[in-house]
Amino acid sequence: MALAVAKQDALAARIAGLSYAAEGWLGAARGAALERLSAMGLPGKRDEYWRYTDPASLTVTDAPKAALFAADDEPPVFDGIDRVKLVFVDGVFDAAQSDDPALAGVEIERLAEAGARDIHWAQGLYGVLEARGQVPVQRPLAALNSTFATDGLLIRVTGRASKPVSLIYVHNSETSDAILHHCVKLEEGAELTVLENGPAAARFNKVMEVDVAKGARFHHIRSQGRDHERRAVTHVFARLADEALFKSFTLTANGVLTRNEAVIELLGDDAVAHVAGAAVGDGNFHHDDTVFVTHAGLRCESRQVFKKVLKNGAVGVFQGKILVKQGAQKTDGYQISQSLLLDEDSQFLAKPELEIYADDVKCSHGSTSGAIDETALFYLRSRGVPERAAQGLLVLAFLAEAIAEIEDEAIAEDIRARLEGWLARHDH
Amino acid sequence: MLEIKNLHVKLEEEEKQILKGVNLSIGAGEVHAIMGPNGSGKSTLSYVLSGRDGYEVTEGSATLDGQELLEMEPEERAAAGLFLAFQYPVEIPGVGNMTFLRTAVNAQRKARGEEEMSAGEFLKVVRERAKTLKIDAEMLKRPVNVGFSGGEKKRNEILQMAMLEPRMCILDETDSGLDVDAMKLVSEGVNALRSEGRSFLVITHYQRLLDHIKPDVVHIMANGRIIKTGGPELALEVEHNGYADLLAEVN
Incomplete structure (x- = not known):
């Protein structure tokens, strides 16, 4: 009981x-979310999940301060991709x-503007989808998000989008505490790619709910910012109908604390869901991928x-x-989680x-955890590739x-270039 | 070209002396073969020359055109013109063979202060050289040595050699795991690279490789030393009589 009281x-x-x-x-939706949240309380480090x-720094009342970060040594990610750009500054849409x-x-509306309507x-x-995702595992920070999100986008896709929404x-602001909630609904046969990038706030809580109807296709590629001091918790909830496709990839480089949750339900037949992530961390870095x-x-x-x-002591969690479920015959499920530990201080x-x-x-x-393959490293070096470049090749x-x-x-090429940049900057 | 003098090598981790005073001199354009029983130190010699970890040189020197190899990093030795064809070529999942070759060629050029090869020029050269080794486009695209048969791996070694154009090539048991046809193909690849300015050190257990790659000089190695040196006829002698007689002669 003491635990429950502490959570409350x-x-x-x-x-x-x-x-x-x-x-x-x-x-009304917020009220329902608040009821869910109130029943759960906030997570503590003694929770199994x-x-x-x-989670302390994600649940504490005031967001811990985080220094601003400007990457002036490389162009922003997705710079060369033709896309519709939608900008949020510290969690507020900037028209x-x-x-x-x-x-x-594609219909795009701001949550902050569309919420007051009756229907x-x-x-x-x-x-x-957030509510569905609370069972069997509680995700209170997602319910907190549904209750108090200050902004976000409501995206409805009826056709095949000709370019990504970015x-x-x-x-x-060094103390910004942003809560964003996006909804993406793909109607039958529709297709959309959503890109996300950039440092969002000192503390960031984001939920994206994605409903993929029959035969629709959703692609999500995210590059979490290079701002090192941020703390972020994100959830993506997805529901797939017959023959729907959902693909999500996340690149994370830097960040004191990042927890990315993905909760995916394959409800229809012949649906496909892929969720992937590449994370690179040096030093005070804690990255958690939690997938259901x-x-x-x-x-x-x-x-x-x-x-x-x-x-250098970075920590990775998967x-x-x-x-x-019963009756889900002919399921083909694959899961791999691997870490490459570049020294003995790091942990997976x-x-x-x-x-x-x-x-x-x-x-x-x-699931595996290992060091750089010394034999492969020597092989590359014996062909004239300098040690650092050889190590970079093996990391990629x-x-x-x-x-x-x-x-x-x-x-994909853009993401690879980010990783090459990171390797060059963290080459010691 | 390659001068090895009184080379003594032990394992780094334990007190085990493997090379006990190797002397070897290979002139420009010459092909030397080293034969010897298992455990004689042949492969250790190739690893020490190419700079693999785990060995400690306790005495002696090895120079390539007067430059001390033993003080260089492996990549510096490669840029200086040394090449080791591995007995067991390494599989590198995730690195495309073509990317690997191009990275290696350009790294060596850069180290020597030469201009890097353009993508187009590289592609043209690699296709042409791959063709003579019967390496198809598919093999070039695949990750380095992953899923390659024994013969394909050895052909891939020779392709690397052809692309990197080293001056001193060491072939460590290149015939192991090859059938007769593959051995012929690999040997043709090696022979095509023979030239006045390029030398070879061929390490093998068996004489049959030397039917295809004809050596100028044959050395017999045993117990960490070269115990006998002669012409191609020495290899035939070993083939007929085994190593026992030679070892007895020395002892």
Whole structure:
């Protein structure tokens, strides 16, 4: 009981200064989220789901200060990609810096503007997938987000978008504490790529709910900012209908604390969901990928591919689960989590899980932790490749399986260039 | 070209002396072969010359055109013109063979202060040289040595040699794991690279490789030393009589 009381006290302190508008469809959704949140309280480090990552700095009342960071040594990621740019500064949409959000087959609205209406398509999505994702594992920070999100985008896709929608985050205040909530609804046969990049705030809590209808395709490529002092918790909740496709890739370089959760439900038949991440950390770096994939439909395929390169005491965490429900026959589930430890100070903590209630399925998982292959390093050097370059080649090779999850070759090349830049800057 | 003088080498981790005073002199354009029983130190010699970790040189020197090899990093030795064809070529998942070759060629050029090869020029040269070794486009695209058969791996070594154009080539049991046809193909690849300015040190257990790659000089190595040196006929002698007689002669 003492634990439950502590969670409630922490919640009361955290939300004391927060409020939301109770009107409109959004007010109702927020009210429901607050009820969920109140029943759970905030997570503590003694929670099983937070065993490897201390949530204290994510739940504390005031966001810990974080220095601003400007990358002037390389062009911003996705710079060369033709896209619709939508900019958020410390969690607030900035129309002046954004493109006109006009894109054929795509409707884009601001959460802060659309919430007061009585009815809206997003009623069926906002907080809905988040609520589904609270079982069997509680995710209070996502419920906190649904309750108090200050802004976000509501994106409805009815056709095949001709270019990506690109969410660009800008960090402008050392104490900003941003809560953003995006909803993306892809109607039957629709297709959209969403890009995300940039340092968002000193502390960032983001939820994205994605509903992928029959035969629709959703691609998500994210590059979390190089701002080192940020703390971020993000959730992506996705629901897939028949023959739907969902692919999400995240690059994380730097960050004191990042927890990325993905909660994916394959409800229809023949759906495909891939979620992948490449994280590189040096020093005071803690990165946590927590993934939960539920197979409920027939003949669905899911892949989880997570790779981490860690040095100078950096910590990587992977908690990944595949749940195959009764009747989800012919499921093909794959999960791999690997770390490359460049020294003996770094740490990788992994908890792979499979829970299967169907008898005709194929599920595999693997988790490894290792050092640079000295034999391969010598082989490269014996051909004249200098030691550092050889090490860089091997690190990129290690990450290749995760990067291969990006379908668009130009975007994949851009991500590779970021990694090469990071390796060059952290070459010691 | 390659001068090895009184080379003594022990294992770094334990007190085990492997090379006990090797002397060897290879002139420009010459092909030397080293034969010897298992454990005689042949492969250790190739590793020490190319700079692999785990060995400690306790005495002696090895110079390439007067430059002391033993003080250089492996990549510096490569840039100076040394090449080791591995007995067991290493698989490197995730690194494309083509990327690997181009990175190596350009790293060596850069180290020597030469201009890097353009992508187009590189592609043209690599295709042409791969063709003579019967290495197809698919093999060039695949990750380095991953899923290659024994013969493909050895052909890939020779392709690297052809691309890097070293002056001193060491072939460490290049015939191991090869069938007759593959051995012929690999040997043709090596022979095509023979020239006045390029020398070879061929390490092998068996005489049959030397039917294809004809040596000028044959050395017999045993117990960390070269115990006998002669012409190609020495290899035939070993083939017929084994090493026992030679070892007895020395002892």
